[in-house]
Amino acid sequence: MGIVVVGSINTDLVTITPRWPEAGETLLADGFAVLPGGKGANQAVAVARLGGSVQMVGRIGDDGFGRDRLNGLRAAGVDVSHVRISPGVASGVATILVEANGENRILCVSGANALVTPEDVDPALLDAADLVLLQLEIPAATVAAVIARCGAKVLFNPAPVAPVDPAWLRGLGYLVANRIELAQLTGRPTGRMDEVVAAARRLVRQGVGVVIATLGADGAMLVTSERVAHVEAPVVQAVDTTGAGDAFIGCFAQTLVATGDLDAALVRAVRYAAVSVTRRGAQDSYLDAAALAGLEGFGP
Ligand code: RIB
Numbered sequence: 001m002g003i004v005v006v007g008s009i010n011t012d013l014v015t016i017t018p019r020w021p022e023a024g025e026t027l028l029a030d031g032f033a034v035l036p037g038g039k040g041a042n043q044a045v046a047v048a049r050l051g052g053s054v055q056m057v058g059r060i061g062d063d064g065f066g067r068d069r070l071n072g073l074r075a076a077g078v079d080v081s082h083v084r085i086s087p088g089v090a091s092g093v094a095t096i097l098v099e100a101n102g103e104n105r106i107l108c109v110s111g112a113n114a115l116v117t118p119e120d121v122d123p124a125l126l127d128a129a130d131l132v133l134l135q136l137e138i139p140a141a142t143v144a145a146v147i148a149r150c151g152a153k154v155l156f157n158p159a160p161v162a163p164v165d166p167a168w169l170r171g172l173g174y175l176v177a178n179r180i181e182l183a184q185l186t187g188r189p190t191g192r193m194d195e196v197v198a199a200a201r202r203l204v205r206q207g208v209g210v211v212i213a214t215l216g217a218d219g220a221m222l223v224t225s226e227r228v229a230h231v232e233a234p235v236v237q238a239v240d241t242t243g244a245g246d247a248f249i250g251c252f253a254q255t256l257v258a259t260g261d262l263d264a265a266l267v268r269a270v271r272y273a274a275v276s277v278t279r280r281g282a283q284d285s286y287l288d289a290a291a292l293a294g295l296e297g298f299g300p
Pocket residue numbers: 008010011012036037038039042093094106108137242243244245246282
């Protein structure tokens with residue numbers, strides 16, 4: 001049936017800056033853009049752009065940002081029939097600073113995303129899904145309810161990182177986290193590759209089937225109870241890393257559902273995320289399948 005994303009929909013207010021301003025300092029920036037974002041919506045758009053069937057469950061407010069996001073998701077090929085509108089509430093926004101080296105700092109105001117309840121999620125939709133994508137930009141109670149119903153076919157992205165109920169991890173299908181999230185979830189260092197593997201193994205011992213650490217320029221590490229696989233990232237010139245993790249997850253999910261091949265999904269997702277950082281924005285940086293395939297010789 002395809003992929004269901006239960007998650008956030010944001011408008012990203014992006015400022016390009018030569019450096020981070022100090023406290024109390026005013027700085028002249030290099031550019032500004034209003035772009036589609038939200039971890040849930042980003043992941044859904046990546047799936048759709050690569051040709052996957054995807055349904056979005058979430059909430060927007062009854063404002064211009066929300067209407068623009070809904071239209072944008074529809075235009076990208078995401079089924080938005082399960083996106084609800086909360087009257088009198090603002091849609092989610094994220095203030096994003098992108099520095100010259102492509103690194104970002106993000107502040108989210110949840111708005112309508114904070115009103116996504118377990119009742120918003122149709123159980124029949126979950127039961128019919130091949131894979132369900134979850135992040136932490138909607139209430140924990142909703143995340144918990146979805147995991148309780150269909151944990152084995154859930155891909156959970158604990159971002160922005162927050163305390164996770166150990167019960168969520170028992171029987172969870174997939175967990176995808178970056179170094180910082182992995183460290184905070186496990187209370188372990190993740191600076192070195194062996195430390196990443198040890199932290200991921202801890203989550204596997206707690207009941208997760210497949211743990212993937214996304215490592216930016218260092219690629220990605222997959223850890224299960226049986227094996228460890230590391231995929232190197234191609235060397236690229238990053239201009240904006242916003243939404244790279246979402247690109248990875250959308251591509252991984254779409255490829256896994258289409259092929260059933262975990263390793264192929266990992267390799268393609270590393271590649272897809274690497275391309276995304278060479279382009280500005282989150283959803284705006286996601287290629288379609290033909291453009292991705294056309295990047296011949298682009299590793300790994
Ligand atoms: O992961 C990137 C996203 O995080 C941005 O699009 C922003 O909206 C925040 O949700």
